[in-house]
Amino acid sequence: MKKNGILNAPLSRVIAELGHTDYIVIADCGLPIPPGVERIDLALKPGLPAFLDTLELVLADMQVERAVFANEISQHNPVIEHAATSMLDGKPIGHVPHAEFKQISRGARAIIRTGEASPYANVILYSGVIF
Template sequence: MKKLGHLNRDIARVLACLGHTDSIVIADCGLPVPPGVECIDVSLALGEPGFARVLDTVLADMACERALFASECHSHNPAVSALAAALPAQGIATEFVSHEAFKQHCGQARAVIRTGDATPYANVILYAGVIF
């Protein structure tokens, strides 16, 4: 049995397969998953698990160099905006685009991790960095 890192086997598999600049999405329960993109659904109930918890566990096990958020989070979800503001201190560049552009970028992701979060714009695209 795995002792360290992400215990969800599907998330662990996707993280292990990422190459430099590949992306994954951590999404609220309402974000549409583009056709052909794997969906790893970890939702249990509305709000469970929340976006912040899933983001923390993924970042603990992923070399991430860049994060992309919908700019609407600034006005509609202060908690997600605050999480985004904290990422540069962890060495993760943070960018913002319109929600429509964000959804277009999701089509290039290796996987969407669907949380139970039911707050608006609780979504991020994480781009893999390297460990050397």
């Protein structure tokens, strides 16, 4: 049995398989997941697990090079945006329109669906390298 880090086997596997510039999405419970993209559904009920809790654990396991949010988070969910930006600890952060965010998500290695039930609580995390 795994003792530390992410215990969810599919999520742990996807992070381990990422190469440089591959990306995953951490999503609220409402983001549509395109056909063909691996869905890692962690949602248990609205709010559980929370987006920020999931992001914190993923960031502890994944080498992140940069992140992208939907533009709309700034107006509709600034508390989540500020907290997530702080957790990204100075990594480059981009913003795109939500429609473009959904298009980009089609190329994700996986979309991690949380129970987060607040608007635009989604982030694309691009994999970096550890050297």
